[in-house]
Structures are given as structure tokens and as C-alpha cells.
Amino acid sequence: MVHYLRFFFEAGVDTPLWPEDMASPYGYPCDLARLPISRETRDELARLSEWYQSSIDWDYPPNPSPWSDEESRRFEQQALGALDVLRRELGEGFVVRDERLL
Incomplete structure (x- = not known):
């Protein structure tokens, strides 16, 4: 059986992983x-x-991110690195789709 996970960050959520199946044994969102x-x-x-939570203007969330372009780039690089490691560790029994807004 292959488990399908979606990888993206969400306001107020402490995990970037969401199973495709809401009845997943890993929780929804995933319990790391x-x-x-x-x-x-x-x-x-x-x-x-x-x-990621610091990328949001919590006084008025529709406002642009308070992050500089440099901080956005650093975050994206580190997120991509973590996704690569995650995919290697999970192995063939998992498919992790990158659904971040780039």
C-alpha cells in the first residue's frame, strides 16, 4: 500500500504534511x-x-508577508531540503507531493 501525502505550510498548523486520505493512520493533518x-x-x-507562522501579518493576515526576499529564499531552500530528506526517509511506501505555493 502506498501512502500519499501533500507537503505545504498552513497558517496556525504545526505540520506541513497532509494525507490525501482523511482517515489516514497518520492523522489529518499528519501527526509527525x-x-x-x-x-x-x-x-x-x-x-x-x-x-512559517512568522511569514504572516497576524494583525491583518491579508497583508503582504513581513518577510524580506532574503528570508523567503532561505525558508524555501530549507523547506526543499527538508522535503528531500523526508522523501528519502519515508521511502517507496510513500509519495510526497510538493504543493507549496512558490
């Missing part, structure tokens, strides 16, 4: 602790999710 990945990868995904 339920996934067969290393503690380091779980910590990195949680860190990125927390960092």
Missing part, C-alpha cells in the same frame, strides 16, 4: 510523531512550520 521518520526530521519539519 506517527510517521516512520527520524527525530531530526520531525524536529526540522516542526521548526519550519513554526518559522
Whole structure:
């Protein structure tokens, strides 16, 4: 059985992983602790999710991001790196689609 996950960051959510199947054994959104990945990868995904929250103007969320272009680039590079590691650790039993808005 192959598990399909979507990778994107969401306001107010502490994980970037969402199963295609809402009845997934990994939760909806995914509980990182339920996934067969290393503690380091779980910590990195949680860190990125927390960092993403600072990209939002919480006083008025429709406003543009308070991030500089440089911070946006750093975040995207680190998110892509974490996605690569995640895919390697999950292996062939998982398909992780990158659904970030780039």
C-alpha cells in the first residue's frame, strides 16, 4: 500500500504534511510523531512550520508577508531540503507531493 501525502505550510498548523486520505493512520493533518521518520526530521519539519507562522501579518493576515526576499529564499531552500530528506526517509511506501505555493 502506498501512502500519499501533500507537503505545504498552513497558517496556525504545526505540520506541513497532509494525507490525501482523511482517515489516514497518520492523522489529518499528519501527526509527525506517527510517521516512520527520524527525530531530526520531525524536529526540522516542526521548526519550519513554526518559522512559517512568522511569514504572516497576524494583525491583518491579508497583508503582504513581513518577510524580506532574503528570508523567503532561505525558508524555501530549507523547506526543499527538508522535503528531500523526508522523501528519502519515508521511502517507496510513500509519495510526497510538493504543493507549496512558490
